[in-house]
Amino acid sequence: MHPTASSKTLLTTLTVLAAAALAACGGGGGGNDTAEPPVVTPPVAASKFTQNATWSFTLPSAGNSLCYDFDAKAQAACTGNQWDVKVVSGGRSAELFTNSGPSSADGTGTGGAFGTPFVHTWTDLQKWNDALVDPVGGALPATVYTADTAKSAFSGTNAIQSAAYEYDLNGTHQMHPNFRVFLITTNSASSDISGSVGDVYALQVTGYYGSATGTASGWPSFRFINRAAAATPFTASVNASQGWVYYDLKNQVTTTESGTWHIAFNRYNIKLNGGTSGKGTVAGFLSKTPAGFYQADGKTPIAAKFNATTNLADTLADLQGALTGPASANAWVKDSIGSQLSPTYTGTYPNALNYGWFNYYPTDAAGAAAGVTQHMLKANPEAATLVKSGTGNSYARMRVKEIAYAPATPAYGGAQTWTVEFGIQPATN
Incomplete structure (x- = not known):
């Protein structure tokens, strides 16, 4: 007796069902009667970008x-x-x-x-x-x-975006000035750095801590000379721990944003009265980095030099000596905004x-x-x-x-x- 087509279909179906039942019971695979646990796929977190x-x-x-x-x-x-x-x-x-x-x-x-x-x-x-x-x-x-952020001649590429300070060189979270000499002009339309066209100042940032205790942060200190006048530097320290403090280099006094000012400090941030920061024509230029503060790449600080207690005296000659200025007027750095x-x-x-x-x-x-x-x-x-x-x-x-x-x-x-x-x-x- 030969099976009909319908009976062949029925036999095939029963065979498949039997194999499935056997697999579910662990049969046909070496006699293990323990059912395999189901595979659980963890839910995918829904995207918040909706x-x-x-x-x-x-x-x-x-x-x-x-x-x-x-x-x-x-x-x-x-x-x-x-x-x-x-x-x-x-x-x-x-x-x-x-x-x-x-x-x-x-x-x-x-x-x-x-x-x-x-x-x-x-x-x-x-x-x-x-x-x-x-x-x-x-x-x-x-x-x-x-x-x-505001960008100026005092902006840098280190972790705190500063050209005047380094941070945490000794693992103590302290700020360290690098005594670089910055030129500041009141007439950014001229490349003259002698001071014969507008006032031109040479300035070094020399510290970050002050107040009566001498240890409070946000008290930047600096010294500067008018390059058309005597080479004896003026020194100053301002309390910039609570916001922007504006300073008039010509009259050596703090002032207000609406007054006559050239440079302003807000903790370790520094801006000039020109470009996007003010209505003046003040601009800056990084003129000189004193020797010994950085490795050959010009970026990696040498901690021992920053820690030297004689830095203030050692770098005075850099402020008073010959300096390099911008090659043309458009090389002065006017304040801008960085993003x-x-x-x-x-x-x-x-x-x-x-x-x-x-x-x-x-x-x-x-x-x-x-x-x-x-x-x-x-x-x-x-x-x-x-x-x-x-x-x-x-x-x-x-x-x-x-x-x-x-x-x-x-x-x-x-x-x-x-x-x-x-x-x-x-x-x-």
Whole structure:
């Protein structure tokens, strides 16, 4: 008797069911009668980046700004704490800023940008579920979001962003002056450093601790000379532990922000009355680093030299001697605003220069492979970072997706349309 097609199907089905039952009981695998425990996959944490927004704008003329509120998904006035990202046009290019520090015009913005920009690509950041949790490194402190800062001739590249101090060289969390000589001019339109065109001062920061005890922090001390007058230095110390203190170098007195001042101190931060910091024409220039304070790289401190008790006397000759000034007037450093969203470019002319968000192509040859002509920008859509909002309670990952030019001759003369994308982590109630 031969089985019919239907009976073959039935036999096959019964065989499969029997094999499944046997496997469930541990049979057919060496006689183990213990059931295998079920595999439990842990739940994937829900992403807090639950919203998206696109900001498209025409780059305004040089010196003008546009601001964006990624919580409202709309362009906003550049006032108060509601805007989150600002674009300041340079005409053919632009810089970006957060609503924080000196970028916050009325001081209410508490935003910031991820402390090391562009270390994560846009693709990388799609894997983040929380702006305060690195999926590889774990939880992040809120301080990883850095506020914008004032930049001046006194700004540096060390951990405290200072050219006048080093920090914690002995493991005691102390500030150490490096006795560098800075030139300060009251007329940044001239490169003269003799003092014959405007007043020019040579200044050294000499300490950080003072008050009646001599140990209170935030009391910077300094000495300076007017290069057109006698070489005997004036010395001063100010209590800058509670905020900005303004100093008039000509009259050797503290004053107010609305008065006549040249230099101001706020703990170890220093600014000059010019550029973005004031209405004056004061600017600075780092002229000389006394010998012995740094290794050959010019960056690594030599702790023994900083600890020497004779530094004040040993470096006086540096203040009073011959100094190198700026080669031209535009080499004076006027105060500006620094932001993690506007890093210093990398690259060497005539090759492409990388500004993080975009590349700039100074020549046709440089832009050939990128499909652009000289003086044009091209977005780096994989370049990305994280930003904290001006209100300080929400975050966004962001990138410049595209920079498009309107038809024009030459091509770089066309209006630029920027497209910026955000993935938003809204504030939680």
